[in-house]
Amino acid sequence: MPYVIGIDLGTTNSALAYTDAAAVQEPFEPPQVEMFAIPQLANPGEIRAEPLLPSFLYVPGPADFPAGATALPWNDTPAHVVGKLAQKRGAENIGRLVSSAKSWLSYSGVDRTSAILPAAAPEGVGKISPVTASRAYLQHLRDAWQSTMPDAPFDQQHVLVTVPASFDAVARELTLHAAQEAGYRNVVLLEEPQAAFYSWIQRNPHWREQVSVGDLILIVDIGGGTTDFTLIAVTEEAGELRLERLAVGEHILLGGDNMDLALAHTVHQQLVEKGTKLDVLQFNALWQQCRIAKEELLAPDNDAKEHPVTVLGRGTGLVGGTIKSKLTRKDLERVLLDGFFPAASSEDMPQARRRVGLTEIGLPYAADAAVTRHLAKFLRQQGGGLAAPTHVLFNGGVLRAGLVRDRIISVLNGWLAAEGKAALKVLEGEDLMHAVARGAAYYGLARAGKGVRIRGGVPRTYYVGVETAMPAVPGLPAPLKALTVAPFGMEEGTDLKFPNQEFGLIVGEPAEFRFFSSVTRRDDAPGALLEEVGEDLEELSPMEVHLPGENGQLVAVTLETVVTETGMLQLWCVARDGRRWKLEFNVRERVAA
């Protein structure tokens, strides 16, 4: 295998990095990691190699593009348009645009394998599932690699795909499934904050001098669509530093795109007050302009008080219709710092989602936009008061802004000081935009024994619902207990058996198990039976098994948990005679929470 390929399958942008595994001889030598320029349609009929592949998919209709204008070097008639052109055209016709497929992939409120996207599609548009959309991005990357590097067939390389640490077992399984459908072989999933940390190691060959045993490293990863927290402990084994991933946060749908949108609404509000109206395309242009203005104002040496925001006139009256406005530094700081990074106390918890009786099917965006409150919750979830990190590593485009980084650091240091702890150090030298793909490529080398590897295991505790045998009470469902089938931190390449808990399954019909997880319950031992399913357990998609046969016979089975070498959680039913059946996630139905 000459290359290790790291793929960052992002909410709004995807990237591919690669490294030559054979060229690395010395394990402590930083490997050379290259970013792959991804050929894609930039305009109708125009292929251009770009550093990022926008994670957008457009379902073309008969009136969208001239014949042949969507041909790719590897496919003359692709069914969907992916990348830059999809993003561009989609802004003009939202009903055919699939965006944020990754967020949908992790949302258990919908059937993620059914054709539900584009969410805004009018009747007659061929919809696709979140899994199919993810598959399209992965397949584009694979085909792009194949056509650019014909001497290094993709299937023969070692491929890593990153997922948010907060992805549960179902979302991971679906991502893997999408990769396999896209023709990926030898694919391994890796958590994004870990990838960012690997990237830091790769860029800092003397990293061992910056951390020591007992340190606790907090990784704050704010991408376009999601916010992800991870804690890594520095421990020691046989005189060697060891890295151990202790905890990951809950899935928070909140990212840089939300912040840019909030800025656009702020500027829009000022325009509306002056009587100026924007149409959909102009608002999109304003959104982009606000992003640019934000980046300009937050650039290190910029001390301007404001940045112009210009939306060109629609139609041929370009100058006459031009709408001028500005993003002031005051507004920028107010929206970012007060709205997204308020100086919360470590006791502040994010406001809970308000449940509305009939909600429209849409993504479960975080109800509370305050990243700092989500962070407080994460650090309080670790047991024994506030977890006290000694170092912080930032990742994601939002954190390029010194303003935001400084606010997070000052908030964290405030919390630490209140607990009598020392201020934390910032791990510098990161590549915020490409770290994930870079780190994934490094991890590929680490797996091959050519670099340091973070130990982690399963970042949640998993449970299977067990109905208690008791006399039926009309109108009351049988109480449910939860059997711990995968303890927190269960390591890759291990398995567990539960011989004391037998289930009777009927041959010839599907049997379903309710499935739960928890990021907060750390101490439930394998096989422990929780008397009730409390608030700290989150119900996932049920798991299903179908024992073949016809005679309706009852087979007694016990459960077995396997965490594969690649970190995938599997549950198996084992009969007394040793026959085994794997449980599969049933994402089509979800028991109402």
Added chain:
Amino acid sequence: MSRISLAFKSFFNILFKDHLPENVARAYGYVKEAAGRTAPAKAAAPEIRSSDGALQILGILQRDARMLDFLMEDLKPYSDEQVGAAFREVNEQGRATLLRYVTVRPVIDAVDNTRISVPSRDPNLVKLIGNVPADGNVSQGILRHKGWRAERIELPKPPSGQDLQVLAPAEVEVE
């Protein structure tokens, strides 16, 4: 191939493979070529006119930077401030687009208004202005304009059947 080796090759091929080597058969006219094989009927290549590239770059500058809208608009009714705000956008996007498709470099890469030695007498490259001697023989002068040269131009191949004279399609919003 020499005649001797051809003869041997033919001999052994007939002996062991029961046919003449193909290159020998062809060389000595033992093959009846199908008419279509040597001259496959090619689809008539679309005619490329010299204006095509110009139309294309106009279309691209309009698509990415609204350049035509800007040039075609009557600016008299608008204040300089309004024009400036719009032009800033057109300029930024237009330059990015231009440089993507065309690499533009100065003909003489030196500082404006400094004394330079004249590198060429070719009037295509250097235009002499001011007190030019009768024979045009000058070795030095003040650089008043560096000139521009397109070093590389890479336009995407337009999809077949596209009418390049349509520089920008009309946009109709469906309500």
